[in-house]
Amino acid sequence: MRPGSRGIIAAMGLCLLVLHPAFAQSKRIDGGAVSQPQFGFYWETRLQPGTPPLDGFTTETTQESGVIHRLLLDRTRRVYAGYDLVVQTLAEPNTYQVTIRPLSMNLDSASRVLGNDTPSWTQMRTPGWSIASAQTIKGGDVLELSLLNNRATGQSVIDYVTIQEPAQKFRGFDGPTPERKFSFAPGPSRDFKAEDVELTIQSPRLSINGKLDETSTKHFEEMSGAIVWFYAAKRGRFLLSLVPRPELGFRKAGEVRGSSLSFVLGSDTFSLSTGHPIAPGQAAYSLYVRHEPDWRMTYPNADLSAFVMGVLDPATLRK
Amino acid sequence: MEPLDDKELSSLLHEWKAPGAPSSLRRKLLAPRQTWAQWLTKGSLRIPVPVAFLAAIAILAVWLVAQRRPAEVPIAQPVGASTLADFQPVQQLEPRIIESSQENDDAPRK
Numbered sequence: 244m245r246p247g248s249r250g251i252i253a254a255m256g257l258c259l260l261v262l263h264p265a266f267a268q269s270k271r272i273d274g275g276a277v278s279q280p281q282f283g284f285y286w287e288t289r290l291q292p293g294t295p296p297l298d299g300f301t302t303e304t305t306q307e308s309g310v311i312h313r314l315l316l317d318r319t320r321r322v323y324a325g326y327d328l329v330v331q332t333l334a335e336p337n338t339y340q341v342t343i344r345p346l347s348m349n350l351d352s353a354s355r356v357l358g359n360d361t362p363s364w365t366q367m368r369t370p371g372w373s374i375a376s377a378q379t380i381k382g383g384d385v386l387e388l389s390l391l392n393n394r395a396t397g398q399s400v401i402d403y404v405t406i407q408e409p410a411q412k413f414r415g416f417d418g419p420t421p422e423r424k425f426s427f428a429p430g431p432s433r434d435f436k437a438e439d440v441e442l443t444i445q446s447p448r449l450s451i452n453g454k455l456d457e458t459s460t461k462h463f464e465e466m467s468g469a470i471v472w473f474y475a476a477k478r479g480r481f482l483l484s485l486v487p488r489p490e491l492g493f494r495k496a497g498e499v500r501g502s503s504l505s506f507v508l509g510s511d512t513f514s515l516s517t518g519h520p521i522a523p524g525q526a527a528y529s530l531y532v533r534h535e536p537d538w539r540m541t542y543p544n545a546d547l548s549a550f551v552m553g554v555l556d557p558a559t560l561r562k
Numbered sequence: 563m564e565p566l567d568d569k570e571l572s573s574l575l576h577e578w579k580a581p582g583a584p585s586s587l588r589r590k591l592l593a594p595r596q597t598w599a600q601w602l603t604k605g606s607l608r609i610p611v612p613v614a615f616l617a618a619i620a621i622l623a624v625w626l627v628a629q630r631r632p633a634e635v636p637i638a639q640p641v642g643a644s645t646l647a648d649f650q651p652v653q654q655l656e657p658r659i660i661e662s663s664q665e666n667d668d669a670p671r672k
Contacts, residue, residue: 298643313643317646324651343655367646371654378657385661391649400649403660559643 270428270556271291272400273302276425278409281332284311285425286404292484294558295396296501297439303356305323305348312348314356315390315400322356324367326393330406337382339406374433385427397537402423402495403427407503438557440485442499443467446518449475449550452511459550465519468554473515476548481506481513482555493531500527508534 258363270293276285288302288400300320305312315326327348330339344365352362372390380386391400403424405552412420431458445465449456456475472482483504497506499521505514515521523526566574598607607615 296643298645304658315646320645320647322646324646325657341657341658367651369651371652374655374657380631380659381662383662384659386657387660388655388657389652390655391646391651393644393649395648398644429660490569 263397270296271512272297272300274424274426275304276410276423277304277306278411279306279309279330280409282330282406283409283423284328284330284404285407285410285423285427286313287427288315289401289403289427289429291399291401291429292397293556295398296556296559297400301378305352309387310347312346312352312356313402314346315463321364322367322368323364324372326369326372326388326390328404331377333379338379339382341386341406342374342377343388345369346372346512354556356391373395380406385430385466390461401429403429408509438469438486440523441469442471442483442485443469443519444471444473444483444515444517444521444552447473447550447552448516449473450514450516451475451478456490458548462552463551464552465516466552466554469557470555470560472552472555474540475513475540476550478511479534481534482510482533482560484500484533484557485528488533488557489532490562491533491557491560493533495529496532497530498527499530504532508530508532 268292269289272288272290274285274287276283278284284304284306284467285473286302286304290297299317301316301318303312303316305314309329311330313326313328314323316323317551323346327346329342329344331339331342334480343444346369348356350361357364360448378386382405386404388402389399390402392398404536407423411422417508443465444467446463447459449459451468458460458476469486470482470484470488472480482493483506485499487493487495496508497504500520502520503514505512506520507513539545541549
């Protein structure tokens with residue numbers, strides 16, 4: 244095969260991939276909120292389209308003296324980019340003025356996000372990441388900020404931000420309000436499909452053959468996705484799905500009942516007791532599992548004896 | 563010489579004196595007992611050959627297992643993942659309101 248024709252075939256493959264609805268869909272990378280007394284600043288970072296995925300990419304948000312710092316980080320390659328955002332509450336109810344300007348962090352703030360070896364990081368040059376005039380928005384409006392482009396894949400990293408009431412309020416004896424979360428799905432709407440169903444695993448406690456894995460008791464995070472996985476020491480990785488996915492090597496192995504799930508592989512019974520309903524709806528559901536016994540974390544200093552959890556996009560999974 | 567009868571033999575036995583113990587045996591029997599410290603530096607163990615053979619095999623096996631490095635298992639990398647370095651920042655940041663909470667808002671919608 245001539246070298247030129249190989250490039251053409253690769254480009255055609257990429258085009259077909261991007262045209263497929265599953266791949267054209269944007270993918271949430273990160274999201275969160277920082278609150279000030281009068282308002283909460285919420286953001287969600289998305290990759291559009293979601294495939295191929297971004298490796299080693301995270302975001303952080305900090306605030307100091309009324310300035311919100313948004314950072315996009317590649318912790319593996321120690322590269323970062325970011326912008327500052329200043330929000331002012333205006334006299335008109337539910338109205339705010341948003342100013343975006345170049346990132347400016349003092350050493351303290353930088354070391355809080357980047358760690359003690361801040362000088363080893365490289366800041367991406369972003370001369371155009373500021374707007375000359377402040378923008379007035381209403382509470383609940385969603386602002387789209389297209390930040391990065393990949394010319395080779397046609398992908399963009401986009402921040403969706405909004406100003407709403409603080410993420411959590413204190414109600415005296417009633418305690419704090421439930422935490423407010425923000426998410427925004429761009430693009431045209433479509434009918435709901437079974438493949439859209441996501442599992443939610445929050446504060447999981449793993450038991451294997453009735454014996455609690457103590458390392459799982461240190462986890463209080465929440466993972467949601469079409470495929471949620473967990474790693475257990477000496478057992479490898481277990482990928483969980485509510486949808487059969489036989490083409491990806493999943494097989495029916497257990498069930499989901501409210502906030503707990505269990506499955507049997509060989510002579511071992513695995514149970515996860517979590518702090519949140521795992522599946523939407525009220526019924527008990529079948530659970531499909533793919534076991535990868537040889538899978539290990541390979542990043543430096545990985546603790547192979549500890550429970551770890553993550554989310555996978557089915558489109559990125561090989562059989 | 564005529565054979566001796568029992569009586570004669572008995573009297574002869576009473577007259578016989580056993581020879582003294584050799585000096586080398588005296589040294590061995592009456593040597594002072596070793597302390598633990600001396601035993602640890604100068605002592606010896608008598609081990610049956612089969613036990614010594616099995617112990618040697620066990621030590622060799624433990625050494626081989628310890629020397630074996632865990633097999634490198636490739637991490638399940640996402641298919642064709644890209645990195646932040648593959649992206650370029652936009653020339654100009656153009657924030658736009660894509661979802662408005664106001665009913666009669668003129669802001670563009672996606």
